[in-house]
Amino acid sequence: MNWKFFNRKKSADKPKKSKTREWLDAIVFAVVASTIIRGLFFSAYAIPSSSMEGTQLTGDYLFVSKIAYGPRMPFTPIAVPFLESEVYGVKTYWSGIQLPYFRLPGFGHVTKNDIVVFNKPAEADPIFNRPVDARTNLIKRCVATAGDEFALVDTRLYVNGKLVLNAPKAQTTYIVTTDGADINPELLNNLKIEIRQPVGQNAYEMIIPVDSYVAFKSIPNIKSIVPAVQKRGVYNPEIFPHNEKFKWNVDNFGPLRLPKAGMTIALNDSTMILYRRAIELYEHNKVDVKGKDIFVNNKKADSYTFKMNYYWMMGDNRHNSEDSRYWGYVPEDHIVGKAKITWMSSDSTASFFNRIRWNRIMKLIE
Known part of the structure; x- marks a missing residue:
């Protein structure tokens, strides 16, 4: 018996792919695979500013988990992958198709103290004309969640009437008075102290890291260090909700109830x-x-x-952070993911050989 069924011609009879075709297939596969991973699992982000110092530093590169809160499906499905929403003023997306907000199931929900990446709510204003997922990415700490009552009293944070301690390396501003002698700039650099502005004769507004406070205070020509606090009842028009009926500022704010779905x-x-x-x-x-x-x-x-949950986000560098105090609540559809790992860190102000912060490589974010 002749079993021709088992004698089929091998696939080798098919025309062999050219090297160009093999490279093209490999590139297409890599782009599709990385797009799926970036969209559903995690993405890499960089810290561009000092608003989260000293927890996260300018020049930190982070892995952000999308599955922590559930991957958010694109609002604008037609876009150039791996690029920002605008490159040199040119949009990299087409807003002709807009999909409704939808999020796949995740491992949990945004909780207090999470360090979160989200789209900037201020860019919801019509003047920006940007879809949600094309808005600027920001990173802050969630200090209050949907339904919570949030307040700041003389810089102290209260949620639902209970005092919330600052992050261990959170920074704030002090008024430093000297005896008139100059402070060594190299000392300030070594202690990571930033002079924001002079505020009087021999007095300066400075941001002093927690780890540097004791050493700086012991310097002989330092006469006093006093926390810089805006007084209660002093209205700052830059602060949300931008109405003098609510005389709030960066240090005295609220109380304010955050909207919650169903509230x-x-x-x-x-x-x-x-x-x-x-x-x-x-x-x-x-x-x-x-x-x-x-x-x-x-x-x-x-x-x-309300149809959605809303969150209150603030930077750990409290007096050098544009956050919810300026533009208000962060809607749940603006949430991108949870910062999990600092995989790389570079200090652009350091010398070439000292630029990499080796102690921050692959550091878990808490």
């Missing part, structure tokens, strides 16, 4: 000041105020129920 609020003059941005820009409702009447989507309304 209903009464609509009145005060709540419209505090929550209109969330109702209108983040939850995409049309809001009109006619006299004492409030209309949501052309219907008179005396209450509103």
Whole structure:
């Protein structure tokens, strides 16, 4: 019996791929695989500013877990992979197709004290005309979650009425008074102390790391070091909600209740000041105020129920951080992921041979 079934011609009879075709296939596979990994599992981000010092340093490179909170599906599916939303002023995405917010299941939810990467809520303003996932990426610490009551009292943080301790290496600003003698610049550099500005005769506003405080205070020409605190009741128009009815500043703020999915609020003059941005820009409702009447989507309304959870994010370098105190809540659809590992760190101000911070390589983020 002739079993021709087992005598089929081998695939070697097919035309052999050219070297160019093999390289092209390999590149396509690599791009697709890395895009899936970057979109669903983790991405690499760099720390561009000092807002998280001394926890995370300028020049740190991080791995950010997307599956910690669940991978967020793209709002703008048509974009050039691996590039920022704009390169030299040219958009790398097409906003002609916009998908609704959807997030796959993750290992957990945003919790207090997490260091989180998210899109900048301030860029929800129509003037920016950017989809959510094309907005600038920021990294801050979550200090309050949906439904919490948040407040700052003389720089001290309270959540639901309980004092919350600062991160171990959190930084703040001090007013330093000297006897008039100059301070050695090399000493300031070694102690990582930043002079922000002079504030009087022989007095300076400085950011002093926790680890440097005792050594700096012991210098003979230092007369006093006093925390710099904006007084209660002093209104700062740069601070959210940008209304003098709420006389808040960077050190004395709130109390403010964070919106939570399913939470209903009464609509009145005060709540419209505090929550209109969330109702209108983040939850995409049309809001009109006619006299004492409030209309949501052309219907008179005396209450509103939120659709999303919102978070309060602040930098550990409290007096050198543009954060929720300036632009308010972070909606859940802006959340990108949780910072997990510092895989590389480079100090651009150091000499060539000392540029790499070896003690931060592959360091877990807490």
